Amino acid sequence: MNTRIEIANLQKRYGRKVVIQDMDLILESGKVYGLLGPNGQGKTTLIKCIAGLLTPEKGQILINGEMRETRHKGMISMLADKDLFYKWMTVQDTINFYDTFFEDFDRADSEELIRFMELVPQEKVEKLSKGMKARLKLVLVLSRKAKIYLLDEPLSGIDPVSREKIVETILDRIREDAIMVISSHMVHAIESLLDEVILLSNGKIIAKEEAEVIRSEKGISIDDYYLEVFRHA
Amino acid sequence: MKFDNNRPIYLQIISEIHKDLASGRLVSGQKLPSVRQLAIDYKVNPNTIQRTFRELEGMGMTFTKRGMGTFITEDAEMIEEIKISVPMKRLLKLYRNDWEV
Amino acid sequence: MLNLMNFEWKKSWKVFMLGIASVLIVYLYLVLQGTDNLYRGELGAGIAMTILVMLITVGSAALLFQSISFLSVDVREKGYLLFSTPNSAWKILGAKLTVVFLRFFIWGFMVAAIFFHMMSSLKVEELQGVLLHNVPQIIFLIVISALASLFFTMTIYFLISITATVLASWRHPVLFVILAYFGLTYVVDWVAVKLGELATWPVTFQWNLPMINEMNGFSITGAINYSAQGVSFNIVPALFYLVIGVGYFMAAGYLLDRKLNI
Known part of the structure; x- marks a missing residue:
């Protein structure tokens, strides 16, 4: 069963400031989208709107033709760029939480990933380094067999070793019936993962292209394409 | 496998496969690894591998057997051509580099 | 829903159990020290009352604080976890309220038990008698106070929800909740009083009380x-x-x- 996200006329404000303006976007099954742009241009806001953590003022988000609502959260797995966990939680507690509240969580998979990421189940989350916290968040998000994966800055501030493990894990879990959206300003690290790139500036989509088309038509990497676009934006 | 991000990755993978054919690492009729496996091996998006496979099939270098996978062509002539053209291309590349330098 | 309740309970059960345990330990210590003697007479009754009032207010305040921080932490910092699950908000709120209610009830029950024990030590038989004859009524009263605390909690939750939804861009959510709480409560209370004047539906609450024959200071003579x-x-x-x-x-x-x- 393939997945489809249709965003139409989306507008999101914070008070009086308009963060996303009249956005139209279609996301198709089996593709990995790179959501690129400088900070504060609407990447996180867009992701949170899809995830249902923010409510747009105007426009609509359709998932498989239906208006986005609470039950869709069961098919959306989001990695947030912030500290999610309660102080008392251990790594094991976070796994138990996901296992309890998400039907599509694969416990066996998570245990394997925990080992691969070299995380210790009994360790308190607040004691983990930034890199280990990032690894943990990724384990939880990717151990779910979700239909929509929203990864908001999965590599931000992460050491190169953690980065490589994270990229490898993401790669391994790309599926035909799922949509992946990865927002990052570390373009180089995720280049080979991306099918399409969406460039966001001031809450507007200023470019949406297939990665390989950019490479063949312009002969430059996505990283350089990003620089080119934003130099003139 | 480090790819040059300034050129289409799928073309570079095709290049790799050409090289493997030329060196004999891949032989006529051999089954290629699955899309998923190649994606992991090359550390690229499976869709890129899909595209590679489509191109290879379009070029006649591979064929698919339903439910069994993708195989290198058994066309001996084509294999011979590839075996010759790869070192040729390398020579040309050296030439070009000379001129450019 | 059970999962949510379990999660809510586990979130802060240690603090709750600590509260219960410390009260019980202190009280048992006092009892073992033979402080029963303290409770004799009118002074004793006064001390007992003071302890009781302290337990009720401190306990309630602590529980209320805990239940409010439940939601405010959840919508402000850790909201992503709970609100990214496919549970309806009613389920999430319902689970919190259930845990709050249970804790209030347990706390109330403990306070009542301590009070009862104090009364026995006071050897004020009459009071003891009243308590013994009104156990269902006392439990009912505990439930009512737990519900009242629940109403308070729910008012705060409602206001917090406003700051996490339609008024999310307001810069001072805590100030809003505090001010709006007093405003809202004033209005609601006023309407409640007016309604009570306009419509009556009398209900009788039955106490089992002693027929007092003679009074002598604090004690009653004669059969009860x-x-x-x-x-x-x-x-x-x-x-x-x-x-x-x-x-x-x-x-x-x-x-x-x-x-x-x-």
Whole structure:
């Protein structure tokens, strides 16, 4: 069963400031989208709107033709760029939480990933380094067999070793019936993962292209394409 | 496998496969690894591998057997051509580099 | 829903159990020290009352604080976890409220038990007698106070929900909750009183009280007989509060489900 996200006329404000303006976007099954742009241009806001953590003022988000609502959260797995966990939680507690509240969580998979990421189940989350916290968040998000994966800055501030493990894990879990959206300003690290790139500036989509088309038509990497676009934006 | 991000990755993978054919690492009729496996091996998006496979099939270098996978062509002539053209291309590349330098 | 309740309970059960345990330990210590003697007479009764009042206020304040921080932490910092699950906001709120209610009830029950024990030590038989003859009524009273605390909690939850949804861009959510709480409570209370004046639905609450023959200071001489005595009160305002409470719940759930901004 393939997945489809249709965003139409989306507008999101914070008070009086308009963060996303009249956005139209279609996301198709089996593709990995790179959501690129400088900070504060609407990447996180867009992701949170899809995830249902923010409510747009105007426009609509359709998932498989239906208006986005609470039950869709069961098919959306989001990695947030912030500290999610309660102080008392251990790594094991976070796994138990996901296992309890998400039907599509694969416990066996998570245990394997925990080992691969070299995380210790009994360790308190607040004691983990930034890199280990990032690894943990990724384990939880990717151990779910979700239909929509929203990864908001999965590599931000992460050491190169953690980065490589994270990229490898993401790669391994790309599926035909799922949509992946990865927002990052570390373009180089995720280049080979991306099918399409969406460039966001001031809450507007200023470019949406297939990665390989950019490479063949312009002969430059996505990283350089990003620089080119934003130099003139 | 480090790819040059300034050129289409799928073309570079095709290049790799050409090289493997030329060196004999891949032989006529051999089954290629699955899309998923190649994606992991090359550390690229499976869709890129899909595209590679489509191109290879379009070029006649591979064929698919339903439910069994993708195989290198058994066309001996084509294999011979590839075996010759790869070192040729390398020579040309050296030439070009000379001129450019 | 059970999962959510389990999660809510586990979140802060240690603090709760610590509270219960420390009260019990201190009280048992006092008892073992033979402080029963302290309780004799009118002074003793005064001390007992003071302890009781302290337990009720401190305990309630602590529990209320805990229950409010439940939600405010959840919508401000850790909201992503709970609100990214496919649970409806009503389920999430319902689980929190259930845990709050249970804790209030347990706490109330413990306070009542301590009070009962104090009364026995006071050897004020009459009071002891009254308590013994009114166990169901006392439990009912505990439930009512737990519900009242729940109403308070739900009012706060409703206001917090507003700051996490339609008024999410306001810079001072805590100030809003505090001010709006007093404003809202004033209005609701006023309407409740007015309704009570306009409509009456009398309900009788039965106490089993002793027939007092003779009084001598604090003690009663002569045989004590217990008989049911009804206390009548107007239930209309109480029903109004119930409706408002449910209204807060429905509204808060709707807002958190459809208008979330965290």
